[in-house]
Amino acid sequence: MSSEAKSVLAMLSILLLLFCAVVSVLSNPAISLYQCKTDDDVCATKAVNLAYPLILEANEEIGAESIDPLFQPEIEGNLSILKFKLFNTTVTGFKTCSAENAKYNDEQQTLRIDIVCGAFTLSGSYDINGQLIVLPVQGNGDYVLTTKKYRLIIDLELKTITGKDGKTYRTVKNFKMEADPLEPVNYDFRNLFNGQKDLADTVLKFANENWREVAHEVQLPVFVANIKKMVKNANKYLKTIPIEEYTQQ
Numbered sequence: 001m002s003s004e005a006k007s008v009l010a011m012l013s014i015l016l017l018l019f020c021a022v023v024s025v026l027s028n029p030a031i032s033l034y035q036c037k038t039d040d041d042v043c044a045t046k047a048v049n050l051a052y053p054l055i056l057e058a059n060e061e062i063g064a065e066s067i068d069p070l071f072q073p074e075i076e077g078n079l080s081i082l083k084f085k086l087f088n089t090t091v092t093g094f095k096t097c098s099a100e101n102a103k104y105n106d107e108q109q110t111l112r113i114d115i116v117c118g119a120f121t122l123s124g125s126y127d128i129n130g131q132l133i134v135l136p137v138q139g140n141g142d143y144v145l146t147t148k149k150y151r152l153i154i155d156l157e158l159k160t161i162t163g164k165d166g167k168t169y170r171t172v173k174n175f176k177m178e179a180d181p182l183e184p185v186n187y188d189f190r191n192l193f194n195g196q197k198d199l200a201d202t203v204l205k206f207a208n209e210n211w212r213e214v215a216h217e218v219q220l221p222v223f224v225a226n227i228k229k230m231v232k233n234a235n236k237y238l239k240t241i242p243i244e245e246y247t248q249q
């Protein structure tokens with residue numbers, strides 16, 4: 001091999017090493033969020049979209065559970081005129097979401113994420129009693145709920161804590177959210193009114209025709225239960241990432 005060829009090879013391997021170092025830093029998503037300046041939405045959106053798939057995955061090492069599919073033994077909705085419980089629900093669809101925009105404020109420790117999701121499916125069993133907007137509804141049985149596009153806006157309040165190791169970490173302290181279906185939602189609740197077909201059909205027809213209003217009425221307890229699990233996973237990751245190791249000095 002000529003000395004010229006050797007030096008080209010040496011150069012290539014250095015480039016490759018550099019490239020790998022850069023990739024491994026970028027692949028730790030919280031690092032990039034900590035490097036985003038307040039109100040640099042492009043930076044924050046990129047960081048959130050890098051972190052998001054990781055947060056959905058089960059990871060035994062840190063005790064994170066799967067978010068897609070997500071299993072929810074019981075979700076309770078205590079609305080003023082409607083009480084419902086969903087049992088043994090399997091939720092799929094969080095893998096179809098991506099952040100359209102994220103707004104990070106490093107000083108105030110807030111992160112607002114605007115997410116669009118492609119489709120969700122929920123299935124399990126239910127127990128419902130009360131008034132669905134204008135119609136009385138009652139029953140229990142199996143259900144399947146399918147959605148198409150959905151928009152979620154999640155406002156996260158962060159907090160800086162000091163770990164047992166003396167290093168500082170961020171965690172999500174609290175969140176608020178809004179959700180809006182952008183396309184029809186399909187409600188299939190079996191055995192409403194103990195199987196009285198006329199009554200059941202009337203409620204299902206109403207729900208499917210007024211999908212947006214019905215979603216706004218009932219969705220929040222369900223989304224909040226799901227996002228809580230997601231935040232739990234996120235916090236488990238954040239506890240492995242000391243801030244000072246990743247912020248630019």
Ligand SMILES: *[C@@H]1O[C@H](CO)[C@@H](O)[C@H](O)[C@H]1NC(C)=O
Nearest residue numbers: 075076077078079083084221
């Ligand atoms: C819902 O209401 C029931 C009875 O009123 C109560 O026992 C339960 O704790 C409430 N659940 C939630 C999640 O607020």
Ligand SMILES: *[C@@H]1O[C@H](CO)[C@@H](O)[C@H](O)[C@H]1NC(C)=O
Nearest residue numbers: 073086087088089124125126
């Ligand atoms: C939920 O699943 C568990 C385990 O399969 C079962 O024992 C329980 O009866 C189910 N709950 C309902 C309300 O169907």
